[in-house]
Every structure is written in structure tokens, then in C-alpha cells.
Amino acid sequence: MDALLLVEQGLNGLQLGVMLFLMAAGLTLVFGIMDLINLAHGTFYMVGAYLTAALVPVLDSFPLALAAAVLLTALLGLVVEAVALRTLYRRDHLDQVLATFGLILFFNELVKIVFGPVPIFLNPPAALAGTVDLFGLKYPAFRLAILVVGIAVAVFLWLLIARTRIGMLIRAGATNREMVMALGVDVRLLFGLVFALGCGLAGLAGAMAGPVLAVQVGMGEQILILTFVVIVIGGIGSIRGALAGALLVGMVDTLGRALLPAAFRLVMDAANASAAGAALASMAIYVLMAVVLAIRPKGLFPAH
Amino acid sequence: MTRNLLTLASALALLATPAAADTLKIGMITTLSGPGAGLGIDIRDGFALAVEHAGGKLGGQDTQVIEADDQQKPDVAVGLANRMVERDRVQVVTGVVWSNLALAMLPTLAGGQTFFISPNAGPSQLAGAQCNPYFFNAAYQNDQIHEAVGKHVQDEGFKKVYLMAPNYPAGKDGLAGFKRYYKGAVAGEVYTQVGQLDYAAELAQLKAAAPDAVYVFYPGGMGINFIKQYEQAGLKGAVPLFGPGFSFDQDILAAVGESALGVKNSAQWSPDLDNAANKTFVADFKAKYGRIPSMYAAQGYDTALLIDTAVKAVGGNLKDKDKLRAALASAKMDSLRGAVTFNTNHYPIHNIYLREVVKGADGAVTNKTVATVFANHADAYVKDCPMK
Numbered sequence: 156m157d158a159l160l161l162v163e164q165g166l167n168g169l170q171l172g173v174m175l176f177l178m179a180a181g182l183t184l185v186f187g188i189m190d191l192i193n194l195a196h197g198t199f200y201m202v203g204a205y206l207t208a209a210l211v212p213v214l215d216s217f218p219l220a221l222a223a224a225v226l227l228t229a230l231l232g233l234v235v236e237a238v239a240l241r242t243l244y245r246r247d248h249l250d251q252v253l254a255t256f257g258l259i260l261f262f263n264e265l266v267k268i269v270f271g272p273v274p275i276f277l278n279p280p281a282a283l284a285g286t287v288d289l290f291g292l293k294y295p296a297f298r299l300a301i302l303v304v305g306i307a308v309a310v311f312l313w314l315l316i317a318r319t320r321i322g323m324l325i326r327a328g329a330t331n332r333e334m335v336m337a338l339g340v341d342v343r344l345l346f347g348l349v350f351a352l353g354c355g356l357a358g359l360a361g362a363m364a365g366p367v368l369a370v371q372v373g374m375g376e377q378i379l380i381l382t383f384v385v386i387v388i389g390g391i392g393s394i395r396g397a398l399a400g401a402l403l404v405g406m407v408d409t410l411g412r413a414l415l416p417a418a419f420r421l422v423m424d425a426a427n428a429s430a431a432g433a434a435l436a437s438m439a440i441y442v443l444m445a446v447v448l449a450i451r452p453k454g455l456f457p458a459h
Numbered sequence: 460m461t462r463n464l465l466t467l468a469s470a471l472a473l474l475a476t477p478a479a480a481d482t483l484k485i486g487m488i489t490t491l492s493g494p495g496a497g498l499g500i501d502i503r504d505g506f507a508l509a510v511e512h513a514g515g516k517l518g519g520q521d522t523q524v525i526e527a528d529d530q531q532k533p534d535v536a537v538g539l540a541n542r543m544v545e546r547d548r549v550q551v552v553t554g555v556v557w558s559n560l561a562l563a564m565l566p567t568l569a570g571g572q573t574f575f576i577s578p579n580a581g582p583s584q585l586a587g588a589q590c591n592p593y594f595f596n597a598a599y600q601n602d603q604i605h606e607a608v609g610k611h612v613q614d615e616g617f618k619k620v621y622l623m624a625p626n627y628p629a630g631k632d633g634l635a636g637f638k639r640y641y642k643g644a645v646a647g648e649v650y651t652q653v654g655q656l657d658y659a660a661e662l663a664q665l666k667a668a669a670p671d672a673v674y675v676f677y678p679g680g681m682g683i684n685f686i687k688q689y690e691q692a693g694l695k696g697a698v699p700l701f702g703p704g705f706s707f708d709q710d711i712l713a714a715v716g717e718s719a720l721g722v723k724n725s726a727q728w729s730p731d732l733d734n735a736a737n738k739t740f741v742a743d744f745k746a747k748y749g750r751i752p753s754m755y756a757a758q759g760y761d762t763a764l765l766i767d768t769a770v771k772a773v774g775g776n777l778k779d780k781d782k783l784r785a786a787l788a789s790a791k792m793d794s795l796r797g798a799v800t801f802n803t804n805h806y807p808i809h810n811i812y813l814r815e816v817v818k819g820a821d822g823a824v825t826n827k828t829v830a831t832v833f834a835n836h837a838d839a840y841v842k843d844c845p846m847k
Binding site for chain 2: 426
């Protein structure tokens with residue numbers, strides 16, 4: 156494997172990592188601050204992708220459609236929080252799992268009724284449809300855009316959480332929820348805003364994934380499993396942990412798929428090496444999770 | 460005394476129910492949720508259209524279709540198969556999309572003497588050594604579709620082809636089928652995780668291998684992801700892409716748009732096949748569901764036709780399993796794909812066509828038949844099947 160290919164795989168890993176970070180940041184905020192396990196987080200990812208796909212032909216502009224879809228997803232988050240989740244904060248986690256699983260089924264069925272069972276069409280904007288030449292490496296332009304957006308969001312979240320009053324409350328809420336409530340902060344509003352922010356981020360991830368992946372019912376659950384792995388590795392409730400976990404998972408998954416079959420090919424024939432490599436590569440992130448948990452049972456950067 | 464008479468009368472009434480008045484109960488176990496749902500929904504909708512065309516009576520019998528969602532999970536599918544046999548007591552189970560699920564369900568269904576008619580999954584195992592008197596495939600044997608593109612790619616003179624498929628039974632059947640007729644060098648043979656979303660790592664490897672053509676088997680959402688990413692990596696046009704119909708069928712074309720234009724693929728059916736039954740089917744399907752039917756929808760319809768023909772042939776007597784089996788095996792029907800007969804292993808012998816992804820007159824991206832690659836094509840495993 157030459158250096159250029161290795162660089163390309165590194166970029167691929169990084170890109171998958173920032174994508175997962177967009178998902179994991181919202182999920183871990185909601186869990187860390189509101190102590191709510193939201194299985195339906197992937198639903199907002201799906202809604203973001205569907206809304207973007209539906210709005211691109213109407214607004215005739217990808218960036219506009221993306222912005223509108225993210226806002227609408229955040230708004231939907233506010234509504235869902237107010238209607239369905241508010242009563243769940245005081246219940247135990249098992250009840251929350253059950254209720255939010257119900258939300259997944261509800262929204263999947265709703266999307267199927269509105270948009271039909273067949274996956275729908277969403278292509279990247281013309282300007283980002285081709286490849287970009289990075290010192291002799293032809294890399295898909297849209298993936299580069301995902302990378303840039305992901306990094307921008309990470310910086311924005313860092314500023315928001317480290318430098319603003321809302322960020323201070325979020326940090327305080329993640330560390331000691333009862334104390335923040337006791338200090339008279341409008342917790343209901345804070346929870347609503349945090350939940351909407353999480354949903355908006357998931358919607359953004361979905362909108363950015365749409366042109367690369369299939370915009371289809373159930374797309375949220377596929378990414379959700381990886382996202383849970385990310386926050387478990389990173390430490391629940393910590394944005395820093397989400398970033399570290401996401402990048403680690405992105406890298407391990409991509410490099411595992413790239414390198415393991417090649418490694419097996421040194422000792423066995425091509426067909427078997429490919430099958431064994433593929434099988435082991437799909438396990439790589441779970442092995443990573445087991446190793447991290449064995450060394451640091453609360454994840455890399457636990458909030459509590 | 461009166462009571463005894465009543466009991467006797469009702470017992471007689473029960474016994475007197477004629478065999479011909481059996482209700483035909485069909486278990487439709489298919490994938491209705493999750494990323495594979497589009498395929499199952501098409502099979503179900505195609506099947507439902509055929510039942511509607513038959514006036515709700517397949518083979519002249521009152522027909523009850525019991526739907527169940529296997530969620531693309533083998534354990535769920537086996538549980539449902541068990542329920543269909545034990546509780547619902549269906550005579551026929553159909554609907555299965557995925558080969559790994561079909562392999563998992565067969566022991567339960569065959570053990571319960573329930574006919575299992577696959578509208579899609581056609582694993583090589585069930586065509587060869589593990590063929591079963593209770594298993595029929597109304598669609599194809601997995602390899603057949605891939606064999607046709609293998610022959611086409613060989614005939615076109617490609618010398619160095621890169622192969623990719625998901626790591627499950629049909630993926631392995633697919634690449635084996637392709638290689639049965641393609642004799643050139645294999646630049647790489649890659650199996651990926653089932654349900655994988657991102658193919659960036661594999662596409663980078665593919666580019667580095669510099670093949671002169673690429674053959675991929677990715678059904679459903681996997682196919683959409685792969686085709687989009689193939690174009691975005693700048694490979695579309697640079698390296699010709701080939702695949703079986705599963706990778707370039709209507710369920711996928713709706714989502715990838717023009718990214719797939721010009722790709723040659725293979726199938727036993729195409730929406731433009733010129734026969735009366737197919738024309739009615741395509742028009743009615745569009746009218747009823749508002750979309751162009753996929754291969755899966757056509758297969759669902761053909762499956763119902765097969766049941767219809769066989770049940771008619773036995774005069775509605777669903778109790779005599781041997782007779783029903785013989786009727787299924789020798790069924791002559793106006794299939795949407797034209798002439799089809801069944802081999803001794805209960806798999807079809809039929810034509811396999813080469814299709815091209817084109818933009819139709821109405822602007823919709825769809826498939827057009829360009830050639831018949833194999834006429835009356837049997838599968839490669841029938842010789843290993845002990846059923847004669």
C-alpha cells in the first residue's frame with residue numbers, strides 16, 4: 156500500500172469520524188444533561204435527510220435546503236420534547252428506552268406514509284459532485300465538505316460550551332443536575348434548547364449524509380448503533396469524549412476495512428482472506444470498545 | 460337426547476365440509492421495516508396485485524394473506540415461520556427476500572409440511588444438495604442472474620475485473636456465478652459487511668487496483684450507497700460498472716437518479732418485456748401504487764400466479780400435498796417474464812436478459828431490455844439435487 160492510498164484512507168476515516176461526531180454530540184448532550192436515553196435520536200437524522208431531499212427541488216439550492224431542514228428538524232425536536240419526552244425525565248431508563256423505541260416506529264411509519272417505501276433521490280450540489288485534486292490525490296469533493304462542516308461544528312460546540320453562559324449551564328447540568336435546578340435556572344427551557352440542539356445536529360448529519368447514502372426509512376437505526384458505540388467509548392455526557400470516540404471509531408473502522416483483508420492475504424488465498432478480513436473488520440470497533448472499557452470502564456472522558 | 464342429536468348434527472356438519480371449500484391461507488413473511496423494507500414491500504405489493512387480478516381468489520379459492528415482518532433478521536423469520544405453521548396453519552409461506560433467512564426458515568416450514576415458495580431468495584444450497592420437496596423458487600437461482608453479466612463482460616473482452624459483494628450466502632453465489640462465465644483475471648474480490656453504509660475505504664482500494672471493469676452485487680440500500688459513492692469518487696465513466704439487476708433495479712434507480720445511466724445489468728424480467736401479461740401488470744401496478752414496478756414486484760406477482768395455477772390444477776384440494784407439489788412443479792402459467800418451467804430441483808428454467816439503465820420517455824430512469832443472454836437457462840446446481 157503506497158503513501159497516497161494511506162492518506163486517502165486517513166481522510167476517509169476522519170470523514171466518517173466527524174459524521175459520527177455530529178450524531179454523538181447531540182445524543183450525549185441529551186443523556187448527560189437530561190439523563191434521558193433517547194433511542195429515537197436516529198429518527199432526527201432520517202428526518203434531516205428526508206427534509207433536505209424534499210426541499211432541494213422546492214428551494215432549488217442545496218445550502219438553503221440544508222439550513223431549512225436543520226432548523227425544521229430542531230423545531231420538530233422541540234415539539235417531540237414537549238409532547239412526548241417531558242413526562243419521561245423522572246421515569247427510569249427502561250421506560251425511556253421503551254417510549255423512544257415507540258417513537259422510532261411511529262416516525263418510520265409516518266415517513267413511509269408521506270414519502271413512500273422506496274428510497275428517494277438526493278444528489279450533492281453540482282459544485283461538489285466531482286472530485287478535488289489534493290496534491291495528486293483525487294478525493295470526492297462532497298466528502299471534503301462533510302469534513303469541513305464537521306470540524307466547523309466541533310469548533311462551534313466548543314465555543315458554545317466553553318465560552319457562553321448557556322454553555323456554562325450545560326456543563327453545570329451535565330456535572331450536577333440537581334444543583335443547577337436548585338439555583339433556579341429555568342431547567343425546562345434549558346432542556347428544551349439542549350434537546351433541539353441535539354436534534355438539529357442529528358438533522359445536519361442526516362442532511363450531509365443524504366447525498367452520499369441512501370435516503371430511506373430505517374437509515375437512522377443503522378447509524379445509531381455506531382453512535383452508541385462512540386459515546387460509550389468517549390464517555391457518556393462529554394462532548395470531548397464524543398469527539399475523541401467518533402474519530403477513533405471512524406479511523407479504526409475505515410483502516411480495519413482497508414488493511415485487514417490485505418494483511419490476511421499474506422497468509423491465505425484471496426477469497427478467504429477477503430471474507431476473513433471483512434468479518435474481522437466488522438468486529439473491529441466492538442473490539443476497540445471492549446479494550447477501552449477494560450482499561451477505562453467509564454469511557455475515555457467521562458463527564459461524571 | 461336433543462343435546463346428543465345436536466352434537467351429532469354439528470359433528471356431521473363439520474365432517475361434511477367439502478375439501479374443495481378450503482380457504483387458501485398464505486403466510487407472507489417478508490421484510491417490511493428497516494433498510495431492506497423496499498424489497499419486501501415491492502414483493503408484497505406485486506403479490507397483492509395478482510390476488511386482486513384473480514378477484515381475491517387464487518386458484519378459485521378464498522384467499523387469505525397473513526402478513527408478517529421479518530425485519531431482515533433470521534431469528535425473527537424462524538419465529539414467524541413457526542407461528543405460521545403452528546398457529547395460523549397456512550398451506551403456503553412466501554415473501555422471503557434474503558437467502559440467509561430462507562436457509563434459516565426452511566427446516567421449520569418443511570418440518571411442518573408447509574410449502575415454501577420463494578419470490579426472491581434462491582440460494583445455491585437449496586438448489587443442490589439441500590434441495591427440498593417443500594421448497595420452490597418462483598424467481599431464479601441466485602447465480603443465474605450473475606452468470607449472464609459474467610458472459611457479457613467476457614464477450615465484451617474485459618480482461619481485469621474487480622469484484623465486490625456483501626459477505627452473505629447470496630453474495631458468494633453471485634460472484635461464483637459471475638466467475639462461471641468470466642474467464643479473465645480477477646483484479647480483486649472483496650466481500651463487505653451486510654448493510655454497510657460507507658464504501659470509501661473499499662473504493663480507494665479499488666482505484667489503486669486499476670481494473671478495466673468493476674462488477675458489484677449490492678441489493679437495496681447498499682446498492683444506492685455504492686452507486687452514489689462510485690460516482691462521487693470520480694469512477695463513473697472512468698471504469699465501466701456492471702452488476703446484476705438487483706444492483707440497478709427500480710427500487711434503487713429512484714434514489715440514484717442519473718448516476719446509474721448506461722449501466723448494463725441482467726435479470727429474468729424487465730418492465731419493457733413485450734407480452735400481454737407484463738403490459739397489464741406494469742400499467743396496473745403504476746396506476747395502483749404510483750411507481751414503476753421493480754423485479755421484486757414482478758416476482759411477487761409471478762409467485763401468486765404460480766400458486767394460482769397449481770391450486771387450480773388440483774381443483775382446490777389443498778390437503779393432498781403430493782398432488783399439490785406435482786402441480787407446482789409442472790405449472791404452466793402466463794408468467795410476466797414469458798415462458799418458464801421448473802427443473803427437478805424446483806428452480807426455474809427461463810430466459811435471462813441483458814438490460815440497460817436508460818431515461819424513459821417520461822423522464823423516469825428505468826431499465827430497457829437490450830439482449831437475451833441465455834435462453835431457457837437452467838441453474839448449475841441441479842445435478843447435485845437428489846430429487847428427480
